[in-house]
Amino acid sequence: MAHSEIDSAAPAPRRSLLQTLEIDLRLLGMIGAFILVCLVFNVLTDGRFLTPRNIFNLTIQTVSVAIMATGMVFIIVTRHIDLSVGALLATCSAVMAMTQTEILPYLLGLGLGHPLTPWIAIAVGVICGALIGAFHGWLIGYLTIPAFIVTLGGLLVWRNAAWYITSGKTIGPLDDTFQKFGGINGTLGASASWVVGLLALAGALFGLWAARRNKIRHDFPVKPIWAEVVLAGVIGAAILGFVAVLNAYEVPARRLQRLFEMRGEVMPEGFTQSYGLPISVLVLIAIAIVMTLIARRTRFGRYVFATGGNPDAAELSGINTRWLTVKIFALMGVLCAISAVVASARLTNHSNDIGTLDELRVIAAAVIGGTALAGGMGTIHGAILGALIMQSLQSGMAMVGVDAPLQNIVVGAVLVLAVLIDIIYRRRTGAA
Amino acid sequence: MAGQQGEKLVEMDDICISFGGVHAVDHVSVDLHAGEVVGLLGHNGAGKSTLIKILSGAYKADSGEIRIKGAPVKIENPRDARRHKIETIYQTLALADNLDAASNLFLGRELVTPLGLVDDDAMEAETRRIMAQLNPNFRKFNAPVSALSGGQRQSVAIARAVYFDAQILIMDEPTAALGPHETQMVSELIQRLKAQGIGIFLISHDIHDVMKLCDRASVMKNGKLVGTVDVADVTDDDLLGMIILGKPPKAG
Numbered sequence: 046m047a048h049s050e051i052d053s054a055a056p057a058p059r060r061s062l063l064q065t066l067e068i069d070l071r072l073l074g075m076i077g078a079f080i081l082v083c084l085v086f087n088v089l090t091d092g093r094f095l096t097p098r099n100i101f102n103l104t105i106q107t108v109s110v111a112i113m114a115t116g117m118v119f120i121i122v123t124r125h126i127d128l129s130v131g132a133l134l135a136t137c138s139a140v141m142a143m144t145q146t147e148i149l150p151y152l153l154g155l156g157l158g159h160p161l162t163p164w165i166a167i168a169v170g171v172i173c174g175a176l177i178g179a180f181h182g183w184l185i186g187y188l189t190i191p192a193f194i195v196t197l198g199g200l201l202v203w204r205n206a207a208w209y210i211t212s213g214k215t216i217g218p219l220d221d222t223f224q225k226f227g228g229i230n231g232t233l234g235a236s237a238s239w240v241v242g243l244l245a246l247a248g249a250l251f252g253l254w255a256a257r258r259n260k261i262r263h264d265f266p267v268k269p270i271w272a273e274v275v276l277a278g279v280i281g282a283a284i285l286g287f288v289a290v291l292n293a294y295e296v297p298a299r300r301l302q303r304l305f306e307m308r309g310e311v312m313p314e315g316f317t318q319s320y321g322l323p324i325s326v327l328v329l330i331a332i333a334i335v336m337t338l339i340a341r342r343t344r345f346g347r348y349v350f351a352t353g354g355n356p357d358a359a360e361l362s363g364i365n366t367r368w369l370t371v372k373i374f375a376l377m378g379v380l381c382a383i384s385a386v387v388a389s390a391r392l393t394n395h396s397n398d399i400g401t402l403d404e405l406r407v408i409a410a411a412v413i414g415g416t417a418l419a420g421g422m423g424t425i426h427g428a429i430l431g432a433l434i435m436q437s438l439q440s441g442m443a444m445v446g447v448d449a450p451l452q453n454i455v456v457g458a459v460l461v462l463a464v465l466i467d468i469i470y471r472r473r474t475g476a477a
Numbered sequence: 478m479a480g481q482q483g484e485k486l487v488e489m490d491d492i493c494i495s496f497g498g499v500h501a502v503d504h505v506s507v508d509l510h511a512g513e514v515v516g517l518l519g520h521n522g523a524g525k526s527t528l529i530k531i532l533s534g535a536y537k538a539d540s541g542e543i544r545i546k547g548a549p550v551k552i553e554n555p556r557d558a559r560r561h562k563i564e565t566i567y568q569t570l571a572l573a574d575n576l577d578a579a580s581n582l583f584l585g586r587e588l589v590t591p592l593g594l595v596d597d598d599a600m601e602a603e604t605r606r607i608m609a610q611l612n613p614n615f616r617k618f619n620a621p622v623s624a625l626s627g628g629q630r631q632s633v634a635i636a637r638a639v640y641f642d643a644q645i646l647i648m649d650e651p652t653a654a655l656g657p658h659e660t661q662m663v664s665e666l667i668q669r670l671k672a673q674g675i676g677i678f679l680i681s682h683d684i685h686d687v688m689k690l691c692d693r694a695s696v697m698k699n700g701k702l703v704g705t706v707d708v709a710d711v712t713d714d715d716l717l718g719m720i721i722l723g724k725p726p727k728a729g
Contacts, residue, residue, distance in 0.1 A: 263602045342594040344587050347576075351584055354575035361535060361571045362585035363556040421575035 071415055071470065075430050082434060086441035094441060097294035101320060103433075103440060104291070105228030108325045109134075109388040110403060111432035114410040115336040116380035118428045119346075119373050121411055122353040124420035125185065125192035127374070129199030130381050131403030133177055135207035138385035141170035142216035142395035145223060163223035170382040177203065178378020179371050186370030200404065208397055217394020227390030231324040235292045238321030242288035245330075249280050292319040325387045329429070332383065337425045349373060354421035409456075410435055413463040435459075485547065486511050486645055486676040492531060492541035501527045502538075503700040509645065509676040514667060516691035516708070517680045518720055524700040525680050526568070529647050532678070533565040534558035545645075559585075564643035568650040568680075570634040574623035578615075579604040581622055582637045607636050612662070628659040635663070639670065646670060649680045664690060684716050698723040 086094040093099060113130050120127050145166040149155045155162060177199075184195045218224075225231025233241065253273060260267045296318045305312040340346040352359040352366050360366050384403075389395045414431030416423030438459060442452045487509040494502045502524045509515050517525040530536045532543065534555040542549055545561050552558050558565070565571075572581045579600040588596045588603070601618055608615040612632040622630055631654065638646055648667075652660040667677060667690055681687055687694050688708055696703040696719040704725040706715070715726045 259598050263598045265598070265601070338594075342597075344589070344595060347580060347584070347587060347595055351573040351576055351580070354573035355571070357569070358571035358573050359584070361533075361555050361565070361567065363554070363559050364585050365554075365556075421573070 070474075071467075072424075072427065072430075074466075074470070075414065075427065075434070079430060079434050079437065082437050082441065086437070086445065089445050090441075093444060097290050099440075099444075100290050101229075101294045101323070103436060104326055105323050105391065106440065107429075107433050107436040108228070108323075108329045109384045109391070109400075110406045110410055110436070111329055111429045112332055112384045112387065113377075113380050113403065113407040114414070114428035114432045115332060115425045116377040117407050117411040118336075118414075118416050118423040118425055119340070119349050120192070120377055121408075121416045121418060122349055122420055122423045123370070123373060124353055124356070124418075125370070125373075126408065126418075127181070127192065127196045127377055128404050128408075129181065129196040129203055130377065130384075130407050131400040131405075132200045132203035132207070133174060133378060133381040134385045134388060134400035134403060135397075136177065136203040136210070137170045137174045137382040138389040138395045138399050139207040139210040139216070140173045141166045141223075141382075141385060142219060142389060143210055144169045145220045146216055158221065160222075163220045166220070166223060167382075167386055170385060171379055174378035174380075174382030174385070175375045176378070178381070179375035181378070182371035182374030185374065186367035204401075207399075211395065211397065213397050215394050215396045217392075219389060219393060219395070223386070224390045224393055225324055226328065226386050227393065228323045228325050228387075229320070230390070230393070232320040233322045233324070233327075235319040235321050238288050238292055238319070241322055241327070242285055245284050246281050249284065250277055253277055253280075288322065291323075292321050294320045296320060325391070328383065328387065332380070333425055333429055340425055345369075345372065350421060406432070406435060409460045413460060415467060417467075484511050485509075486545065487532070488542075488544040488547075489528070489532060490542045490544065492528060492543075493539045494527060494531060494536060495539060500700045502531070504541075505697065505700075505702045506541075507678075507695045507702070507705065509678060511644075511676050512671055512674045513693070514671055514677045514679055514691045515705075516687035516694040517678060517697065518682065518684070518687055518694055518716060519697035520682065520720065523697040523720075525697050526649055528697070529565075529649060529678055529680055532558065532645075533563060533647055556585075559641075562642065562644040563647065564638035564641065564645070565647040566634050566638045566649060566651055568653060570630055572622050572630060572633060575621050577601075577621055578608070578618055578625075578633045578636075581633055582607075582640060584637070586641065603640075604636070607640055608632070611636050611639075611666070627654045628656065631655060631659065631663075635666065639666075644675060646675055646677045647680070648677060650682075651679070652681075652683075652686065682720075684713050684720075687716070688713060696720055 083095060113134070117127060117130070145162050149159065149162050149165060150157045181192075181195050181199055184190050185192045232238075253276065257267055257273060298317075301316065301318060302312050340349070348359060348364045348366075348369055351362070352364065352369060356366060385400070388399055392399065410432035411423065411428045412418065412431070413434060414424065414427030414429070416428060435456065438456055439452060442455060447455070485508060488506075489508070490506050492502055492505050493500065505524070505528055507515065507517070507528070517529065519525045527536065531538045532552065534552045534557050537553055543552055544550065550557075550561055552561070552563075555565075573584065576584070579597065582604050583600045588599045590596045590599075605618060608618075612629070615629060615632060617625055617629065622633055625633070631651070635651070638648075651663050655663065667679070670677060679687070679691055691708050693705055694708055694711075694716060695705040696716065698720065701723075703719045703723050706719075706726055711726055718724050719726060
């Protein structure tokens with residue numbers, strides 16, 4: 046159209062290595078920061094940070110916040126905020142704990158350890174989370190109360206609703222099957238972990254291949270084949286390396302011995318058993334895949350980002366932004382409930398302070414992961430990486446022996462610094 | 478009248494809307510025929526954009542009736558307007574800056590795969606096809622539209638309006654932000670769409686645009702309709718008089 050644009054039609058300048066690989070520079074920066082954090086703590090702890098045992102712990106500690114952070118991405122992308130996720134987690138956890146320890150066994154007479162108990166409890170928790178979230182969304186979308194106010198109120202309401210439901214008592218122990226979602230109590234073992242790892246690898250390779258085939262079919266430019274191979278190699282190494290590390294974490298010999306003694310058997314000489322992939326991590330991976338699919342490949346996800354980029358344009362394009370708000374907050378509620386399963390199962394009980402300050406961790410994870418508070422920008426994998434970086438900092442400092450108040454001071458400073466770096470990066474690259 | 482080339486597409490009859498006591502549109506009636514361009518003229522704040530936003534579903538009229546091909550219709554939101562094949566190119570373009578051209582073009586009407594997932598590749602292919610006709614120099618298919626020039630953004634907004642077989646097209650200051658070359662392109666497009674039997678409301682405060690492109694012109698001032706004239710029967714000065722003084726042209 047304009048004359049100046051004819052120039053841009055000229056052959057593009059030679060592309061750099063990163064452009065050829067089509068790797069997101071910000072993602073690379075975050076991975077770099079994460080690796081740096083790990084290496085520094087590994088040196089400071091004389092190699093105790095990067096042991097299979099600590100990596101295992103780090104992973105299962107991250108899951109709960111990471112699950113909620115994926116939902117927070119949608120909320121922040123649409124220019125809202127949710128301050129109530131920690132409180133909502135507590136309410137869902139309280140409801141599930143009461144369902145499985147009081148209502149089902151005694152009121153409904155199923156007794157303790159009934160096989161349906163954990164599943165009914167989880168279903169009740171998820172419905173509870175979805176309803177509360179949808180209610181928040183309705184207040185925000187239809188009654189146009191700012192999300193900050195609705196969820197600030199929600200923080201007080203649901204934190205204390207949880208207290209009221211349980212009379213402030215710790216509720217436990219939770220159902221045995223339910224506890225398997227917590228981490229150390231539910232792992233796949235070595236062989237099953239390898240199977241999952243290989244399946245994931247096959248899925249990743251298929252995804253790369255399908256994307257390339259699709260581009261070729263539409264005559265779009267594709268990256269050179271060597272770039273695809275490099276990318277596939279990196280992804281494959283990451284998946285299999287992760288499984289190998291978790292498989293290297295073995296159940297302590299004394300614990301195994303106790304298990305054998307409980308069954309009245311004698312442990313064979315040299316018997317070992319690996320923990321492998323925790324079920325909670327599988328839950329997180331499944332949620333990450335589903336949420337990424339929702340963000341990128343569904344109309345709902347497209348509308349979330351369009352609304353965040355320009356709410357008026359979204360409305361004028363015929364998108365029902367009010368109903369969209371209800372759906373986004375309902376989804377957040379469901380994710381809080383799933384997080385509540387993982388968090389309470391990890392503790393093996395529901396405690397009154399479960400999820401306290403999680404709202405801040407979740408928001409920080411999303412923001413460190415590149416979600417822009419101005420709306421319209423954010424990724425699921427970024428938020429999960431953000432949660433991982435936060436957790437690494439926290440547990441790394443705890444291992445080094447940094448005082449608790451200093452830990453929080455550092456985490457707070459890192460949050461602000463991360464956003465500053467992001468702002469500078471966006472200004473330099475000209476991204477909005 | 479010379480401008481009436483086809484059947485009556487749109488009649489907006491006795492439309493009123495007020496915001497907090499201000500009568501933004503006060504008993505205004507306009508109509509549009511197939512294959513016709515009707516200019517809406519007036520100062521800033523005369524009510525022309527507000528009137529047209531009632532037709533595109535962005536506002537709901539307090540009173541009055543809208544008829545499409547003679548049948549009364551209710552337009553409560555932009556979705557209703559789209560259902561009646563009314564498309565709008567807003568002055569602000571109404572693009573989601575963070576999304577690419579294809580996502581904007583299909584926003585609210587995404588192409589989906591049999592599984593119900595958004596089919597980005599198909600949408601990009603369609604966008605490349607339509608852009609090749611509309612603006613052959615357009616190349617930035619994978620960049621967010623915030624990275625595009627004003628003219629490129631305009632062509633995305635235009636492509637979105639014409640892709641879905643619009644019968645009624647509303648253009649709100651389509652050339653306000655464009656250079657002479659791009660303005661020429663929009664003029665040619667209007668002629669082409671007109672020949673296809675599409676009715677166009679063209680909002681403008683540039684009299685020369687209206688004299689050149691429109692068959693009829695409706696002039697508004699302070700929320701009221703001053704009058705509707707055949708462009709062939711009036712001079713620039715007549716239109717100016719209507720806009721500035723709110724004076725209907727001499728009869729005859």
